[in-house]
Amino acid sequence: MSGYEFLPLVQGYPGKSTEHGGLGWSSVTVLSGHDRLVLVDSGGFGMRSLLRSRLAEHGIEPGAITDVLLTHAHYDHAANYPLFPRAAVWISAAEVEWASAAGATFMPLPELYAQDLAHNPRTRRITADGAFLPGLEAFATPGHTPGCLVYRAAGTGGPILFSGDAAKNRAELLSVTADMSLDPAASRASIERIRDLWREDPSTVLVPGHDVPMRWVDGRPRYEGTRRAGIRAWFATDLSATTSFDLTDPEGNR
Known part of the structure; x- marks a missing residue:
């Protein structure tokens, strides 16, 4: 049986805001195959118009998305x-239990959405490692949160591994250390x-939660593709005049 086609919608970004809290620029991907359209992670509120346009492209x-996999x-x-x-929403049972019990906190946890996940009939709880849909596996990777999952898809060009925020970026993968974790040893x-x-x-191909997809080559992660990131700001008195900031890597690290 053929594997999944891999379609990155939004590229994750490995950075933090210095003055305004988390950026929340996470990876969002579509997998097409086995008569399914699968969205891997769904992005944050600020990504909604972008998601609509990228899907339309x-x-x-x-309504055609059959499954949403939440890391x-x-x-x-x-x-x-x-x-x-119309999508079934797949998430770790441990994550739903933790998130719905947490209530309102200063963590980046949308408490009302967590409550909805706990009671929504479309929620599908993953309780063990292994296959849960054709060509898709889940693996428990706690630390960043108690119920983090990594997903592995059988792709047409080889396996595709989605590490979410269990390993957010290349630096975490190389250092084997998580920058933000509720349990550093577990991470x-x-x-x-x-x-x-x-x-x-x-x-x-590994797709991190906040970085460019990459392969493991000669003992190191190598990026697949080019980073794209920027901000446009209104600093002038004319609404049509903007200042653009390129947020790609100025050192050209590969």
Whole structure:
């Protein structure tokens, strides 16, 4: 049976705002295959118009999405699942239990959405490692949150591994250390597990929660594709005059 076609919609970004809290620029991907259209993570509130336009560019209606896979419950990955009304929403059972019990906190957790996930009939709870849909597997990788999941898809060009925020970027994968984690020791073990899964097959593409997709080549992660990121700001008195800031890597690190 053929594998999934891999369609990146939004590229994750490995950075933080210095003055305005989290950026929330996470990776969002569509997988097409096995008579399914699968969205891996759904992005945050600020991504909604972009998601609509990117889906439209590829002729995908929101109602055609059959499944939404959530790596965890933070707002920048989970907030947009309600936009896909016919999709089953897959998430760790442990994550739903933790997130729905947390209430309103200063974590990046959308508490009302967490409550909805706990009671929504479209929610599908993943309770164990292994296959849960044709060509799709889930693996528990706690630390960043208690119920983080990594997903692996059987792609047409080889496996595709979605690490979410269990390993957000290349720096975390190389250092085996998580920048933001509720349990740093668990995160270290989870990143080791992700690295092992990644290196099982040299054709595997890893999609982090906040970075460019990459392969493991000659003992190091190598980016697949070019980073795209920027901001336009209104500093002048004329609304038509904007200042653009390029947020791609000025050192050209590959």
